[in-house]
Amino acid sequence: MSILIIQLLNSLLYASVLFLIAAGLSLIFGVMRIVNLAHGSLYAVGAYVTAWLAGRGIALGVGLGWLFLLLPLGALSVALIGIVIEPLLLRPFYRRAEEYQLLVTFGLLQILEDLIRLVWGGTPLSADTLMDALPILHIGGLFYPAYNLLVIAIGVVAAVILWAVIYHTKFGVLLRATSQDRRMASALGLNVGLVYVVAFGIGCFMAGLGGAIVVPTQTAVLGMGVDALIIAFVVVVIGGLGSLKGALIGAVVVSFVRTAGIQFFPELELAVLYLIAALVLLVRPTGLFGTT
Amino acid sequence: MTRRVQLLENRSLLKLAAAAAPILLALIALPSLINTYQVQLVIYGLIAAIAALGFNLLLGYTGLLSFGHSAYFGIGAYSVAFVVAHLGPHSMEFYLLLGIPLVAVTSALFGYICVRHTRIFFGILTLAISQVVYSLALKLFWVTGGSDGLRVPRPSLFLGLLNFSGSHGFQFFIKSYYYYVLGIFVICVILMWVIVHSPFGKALQAIRDNEVRARFLGLRIRRFRWISFLVSGTFTGVAGILWAPLNGLTTPDILYWTFSGEIVFAALLGGFRNFTGPIVGGIVFTYLRTYAVASTEYWQLLLGVVLVTLVLVLPTGIVGAISQAGQRLGRRNAVT
Amino acid sequence: MILLKTVNLRKQFGETRACDGLDFVVNKGEFLSLVGSNGAGKTTLVNLISAHLQPDSGQILLEDRDITFTTVAERIKAGIARSFQIVNLFDGLSVFDNVALAVFSRDGKTVKMTRLADHDGDARRETLEVLGQFGLASKAAAPAGRLAQGERKLLDVAVAYALRPRLLLLDEPTSGVSTHEKAQIMDTVSSVVRGGMVTAVVIEHDMDVVFRYSDRIVMMHEGSFLADGTPEEIRANKEVANILLGAPLAI
Numbered sequence: 001m002s003i004l005i006i007q008l009l010n011s012l013l014y015a016s017v018l019f020l021i022a023a024g025l026s027l028i029f030g031v032m033r034i035v036n037l038a039h040g041s042l043y044a045v046g047a048y049v050t051a052w053l054a055g056r057g058i059a060l061g062v063g064l065g066w067l068f069l070l071l072p073l074g075a076l077s078v079a080l081i082g083i084v085i086e087p088l089l090l091r092p093f094y095r096r097a098e099e100y101q102l103l104v105t106f107g108l109l110q111i112l113e114d115l116i117r118l119v120w121g122g123t124p125l126s127a128d129t130l131m132d133a134l135p136i137l138h139i140g141g142l143f144y145p146a147y148n149l150l151v152i153a154i155g156v157v158a159a160v161i162l163w164a165v166i167y168h169t170k171f172g173v174l175l176r177a178t179s180q181d182r183r184m185a186s187a188l189g190l191n192v193g194l195v196y197v198v199a200f201g202i203g204c205f206m207a208g209l210g211g212a213i214v215v216p217t218q219t220a221v222l223g224m225g226v227d228a229l230i231i232a233f234v235v236v237v238i239g240g241l242g243s244l245k246g247a248l249i250g251a252v253v254v255s256f257v258r259t260a261g262i263q264f265f266p267e268l269e270l271a272v273l274y275l276i277a278a279l280v281l282l283v284r285p286t287g288l289f290g291t292t
Numbered sequence: 293m294t295r296r297v298q299l300l301e302n303r304s305l306l307k308l309a310a311a312a313a314p315i316l317l318a319l320i321a322l323p324s325l326i327n328t329y330q331v332q333l334v335i336y337g338l339i340a341a342i343a344a345l346g347f348n349l350l351l352g353y354t355g356l357l358s359f360g361h362s363a364y365f366g367i368g369a370y371s372v373a374f375v376v377a378h379l380g381p382h383s384m385e386f387y388l389l390l391g392i393p394l395v396a397v398t399s400a401l402f403g404y405i406c407v408r409h410t411r412i413f414f415g416i417l418t419l420a421i422s423q424v425v426y427s428l429a430l431k432l433f434w435v436t437g438g439s440d441g442l443r444v445p446r447p448s449l450f451l452g453l454l455n456f457s458g459s460h461g462f463q464f465f466i467k468s469y470y471y472y473v474l475g476i477f478v479i480c481v482i483l484m485w486v487i488v489h490s491p492f493g494k495a496l497q498a499i500r501d502n503e504v505r506a507r508f509l510g511l512r513i514r515r516f517r518w519i520s521f522l523v524s525g526t527f528t529g530v531a532g533i534l535w536a537p538l539n540g541l542t543t544p545d546i547l548y549w550t551f552s553g554e555i556v557f558a559a560l561l562g563g564f565r566n567f568t569g570p571i572v573g574g575i576v577f578t579y580l581r582t583y584a585v586a587s588t589e590y591w592q593l594l595l596g597v598v599l600v601t602l603v604l605v606l607p608t609g610i611v612g613a614i615s616q617a618g619q620r621l622g623r624r625n626a627v628t
Numbered sequence: 629m630i631l632l633k634t635v636n637l638r639k640q641f642g643e644t645r646a647c648d649g650l651d652f653v654v655n656k657g658e659f660l661s662l663v664g665s666n667g668a669g670k671t672t673l674v675n676l677i678s679a680h681l682q683p684d685s686g687q688i689l690l691e692d693r694d695i696t697f698t699t700v701a702e703r704i705k706a707g708i709a710r711s712f713q714i715v716n717l718f719d720g721l722s723v724f725d726n727v728a729l730a731v732f733s734r735d736g737k738t739v740k741m742t743r744l745a746d747h748d749g750d751a752r753r754e755t756l757e758v759l760g761q762f763g764l765a766s767k768a769a770a771p772a773g774r775l776a777q778g779e780r781k782l783l784d785v786a787v788a789y790a791l792r793p794r795l796l797l798l799d800e801p802t803s804g805v806s807t808h809e810k811a812q813i814m815d816t817v818s819s820v821v822r823g824g825m826v827t828a829v830v831i832e833h834d835m836d837v838v839f840r841y842s843d844r845i846v847m848m849h850e851g852s853f854l855a856d857g858t859p860e861e862i863r864a865n866k867e868v869a870n871i872l873l874g875a876p877l878a879i
Contacts, residue, residue: 035416092604099351106556107597114593226423233416486744490743491743493745494729494745495729505718508700508788
């Protein structure tokens with residue numbers, strides 16, 4: 001029974017991280033109609049930056065409390081990268097054939113993956129001091145790290161904030177208008193370019209945040225970006241591309257299946273996931289809540 | 293935005309043969325002019341050209357961008373390794389006989405899953421499938437040798453007529469293998485040329501240009517895309533089969549997504565809107581890659597940068613740029 | 629002789645009844661113009677007949693054969709072809725190839741991978757014949773994307789016609805073209821109908837064209853038929869004439 005609860009909590013932790021990545025991907029697609037193949041690599045950059053900053057911080061003797069500021073800092077650094085990339089590399093292709101957009105983001109993927117290797121080398125980076133900074137909770141006979149609960153909480157808070165922004169702020173209206181009809185929005189005088197850059201920045205922030213909060217629980221390794229990308233795609237396939245609700249539900253489904261899969265069929269857990277994705281695609285090609 | 297149609301396609305067969313003949317003659321004479329290492333490099337180039345040619349049936353002619361073609365190349369290569377490890381005969385013909393149906397079946401299977409979806413999900417699915425194959429190759433080490441891979445010794449050619457054992461066998465092998473691969477390359481090029489100029493090929497291009505209208509012409513979109521996928525994967529698989537004996541070793545690397553990226557890159561480099569683009573791209577890319585790998589450890593980064601630059605600056609690739617320049621020159625001459 | 633008949637055909641989009649229980653009849657060999665204001669339901673009717681849309685209820689019969697639930701491909705095989713309001717061509721292919729493709733598709737030759745398209749003599753001959761009929765023979769080698777608007781419209785009709793359908797559905801084939809080109813398009817369509825080769829249902833807004841070429845005019849309004857008769861009968865019908873030519877119609 002207690003093991004079940006731990007598995008449940010672990011699933012929620014994984015779902016929280018997955019949601020952040022998938023929601024970012026969905027947001028970018030929903031607003032800009034771009035499939036950002038470099039999204040997983042941005043997540044990886046978030047993880048590496050955070051782990052690296054944590055390492056420097058500890059070496060400089062910074063107080064543990066301050067170190068937690070690194071989480072949003074890591075996310076912000078990724079957002080900054082996004083804000084630079086969008087006008088430089090993505091804007092020239094909005095009017096061109098879809099293939100070019102995919103090719104550019106694919107090239108970006110390659111660049112980022114090798115850039116990570118160039119900057120931080122092949123050895124995995126960890127930030128477990130952040131995790132150890134929080135106590136291990138004693139919940140009714142179980143031991144569970146409080147940090148994990150923090151991750152789950154961050155995921156929930158992010159979902160709420162995102163939902164609030166999109167559906168209850170003026171900017172959210174701008175976002176939704178632009179995503180529904182770009183030309184109309186522009187004809188109405190909306191600054192589509194600005195909306196795009198901000199939307200892309202938010203999407204990157206989410207990916208970076210996912211990486212930042214996950215790295216204290218697992219080391220940052222090469223190739224984590226592409227692995228995350230593929231799983232994020234399974235999430236949006238199941239939940240539907242362009243839907244916030246879909247990203248949430250998809251993340252939960254994928255996470256639970258994966259946790260169960262690792263428990264019972266460790267070799268095949270990826271295959272089980274793809275099977276589910278394939279099934280969903282067969283029944284509902286646009287995902288459960290897709291907008292395409 | 294108009295797409296420039298490659299003029300080459302509209303000229304007669306004779307003109308095409310006339311243009312290709314000197315190139316073919318040069319290729320035939322090549323091994324007598326350069327050393328063994330260089331010959332080996334050209335063979336790799338021809339293999340890359342076949343892989344890119346197959347890939348481009350899907351991209352250039354059907355309008356589907358696959359990020360998972362490494363799967364078919366890798367399955368082709370691993371099929372050779374399996375035959376060596378478990379079945380014994382080291383005959384190239386045997387490898388082809390067993391390997392080609394295998395990659396065809398795999399392409400058909402994966403293609404069936406992938407073509408049911410829009411272009412966005414199509415790309416994602418192809419990537420995901422190739423990663424699954426990769427992880428299988430890595431994890432099932434008792435079958436695939438895991439990350440160490442499987443060795444592939446020199447095969448015999450022409451049903452055992454030519455054997456290459458011994459320390460001096462290497463040079464002879466490379467030279468003979470060069471002509472063997474060249475022959476298959478020529479066959480592949482001719483086959484692909486006929487396919488894209490057939491009614492089937494025209495139908496593919498129509499579907500690429502205007503899916504709705506194609507449907508209202510009575511064409512079954514999904515079926516055409518599926519068949520295109522099958523042919524495309526098979527061609528790339530053949531390249532993989534040819535690659536394994538040359539490389540001597542088959543490892544999971546060739547199933548990894550970065551290798552799919554290289555195939556995409558090669559097609560883009562040469563120009564994916566032309567027939568000859570992928571061929572040129574495959575050969576040029578092989579040289580690019582060899583020198584990139586030799587000069588820096590971060591050649592993936594270099595490749596990524598070049599890819600992005602290419603898309604920004606030279607989206608029609610080498611052949612496309614040459615053809616555009618040629619057209620402009622032609623127009624200038626006509627005016628004066 | 630009735631070629632096509634719909635029985636109580638209905639299609640609704642939310643609140644709007646685009647087709648409100650239509651009993652539509654098309655006679656063999658006639659040139660029928662479908663007219664009416666925008667939103668009357670003309671394009672919806674054509675979409676239903678060509679299988680672009682599925683009806684909510686009702687039947688579509690082609691010579692007594694129920695084709696209501698057949699697919700686009702099946703309907704083309706049965707002999708129904710259409711052109712589109714917004715020109716829909718294969719811009720990357722040549723004019724010749726656009727038409728040739730229709731010929732190949734009709735003959736079931738599109739699965740052939742091992743023979744060169746240009747070497748098919750029969751298809752080549754037929755393609756040139758169709759191109760000649762539509763006055764496009766001189767532009768055969770040009771990419772479809774490079775043609776002028778009027779020529780593109782002609783090609784659009786030619787491609788549909790090359791399928792050698794029994795029923796040709798044309799959605800505003802003369803919109804956006806010059807008067808001279810209008811005549812060219814309609815003369816060609818009219819002559820192939822007169823030649824007994826095809827029955828045509830044409831959605832049109834240009835009343836000159838409608839009255840000059842049609843055997844029969846059917847007027848739609850808000851999902852139902854308002855009038856149905858020869859040009860003389862319609863002209864004589866004071867009420868309809870008022871609506872068509874008098875009152876402010878969105879044309």
